[in-house]
Amino acid sequence: MTVPRHEFLQAMRRVANSVAIVTTDGAAGRHGATVSSFCSVSADPPSLLACLRADSRIARAVSGNGEFCVNVLEHSAHELAERFAGRADRQLADRFTQVAIVTGAGRPAVLAAATAAFCCRLVDTLASGSHLVVIGEVVEVRAAGGRPLAYLDGGYASVSLPFPSSQR
Numbered sequence: 308m309t310v311p312r313h314e315f316l317q318a319m320r321r322v323a324n325s326v327a328i329v330t331t332d333g334a335a336g337r338h339g340a341t342v343s344s345f346c347s348v349s350a351d352p353p354s355l356l357a358c359l360r361a362d363s364r365i366a367r368a369v370s371g372n373g374e375f376c377v378n379v380l381e382h383s384a385h386e387l388a389e390r391f392a393g394r395a396d397r398q399l400a401d402r403f404t405q406v407a408i409v410t411g412a413g414r415p416a417v418l419a420a421a422t423a424a425f426c427c428r429l430v431d432t433l434a435s436g437s438h439l440v441v442i443g444e445v446v447e448v449r450a451a452g453g454r455p456l457a458y459l460d461g462g463y464a465s466v467s468l469p470f471p472s473s474q475r
């Protein structure tokens with residue numbers, strides 16, 4: 308027996324997550340989508356995972372291309388997060404139109420709005436419930452600094468500076 312879906316979702320609203328745009332490119336085409344369900348898996352080797360709705364274009368494109376980049380967004384990039392969640396798809400043929408890209412021709416795009424970017428080679432997938440868990444080994448990182456964008460209680464938030472006593 309699992310808990311009712313709405314109870315699960317209600318409790319998950321209390322969890323603060325960073326917001327990222329997963330990008331991919333290659334034979335299966337260029338695509339990008341906003342995600343909050345991603346985390347590190349291991350430092351040996353450096354790897355991370357993201358949970359993508361199995362019937363989404365991003366899941367199909369990442370599976371087909373075999374590589375992806377997790378662009379953790381800087382705190383002012385909430386409009387970009389909305390765009391890559393498909394909110395402007397009716398007006399925009401391509402989500403990448405006029406989006407500043409650091410590197411990416413033919414490779415998963417590293418976005419200028421990323422406070423950190425993790426470029427990965429897809430090494431494993433796991434189908435679980437409605438989602439596909441994609442696991443990538445990190446082949447390149449870019450850390451630009453700045454504060455990350457967070458998602459909490461159904462809205463965007465900015466992370467405040469560390470407590471004075473916290474260890475760094």
Ligand SMILES: Cc1cc2nc3c(=O)[nH]c(=O)nc-3n(C[C@H](O)[C@H](O)[C@H](O)COP(=O)(O)O)c2cc1C
Pocket residue numbers: 326339340341342343344345358359360362363364365366388389391392393458
């Ligand atoms: C803040 C935020 C977080 C999201 N997190 C996820 C996520 O972790 N996994 C996912 O599959 N979709 C997530 N979405 C929804 C996708 O961004 C959206 O469905 C997107 O259009 C991907 O579908 P597509 O590739 O078919 O366009 C999130 C949306 C928002 C606004």
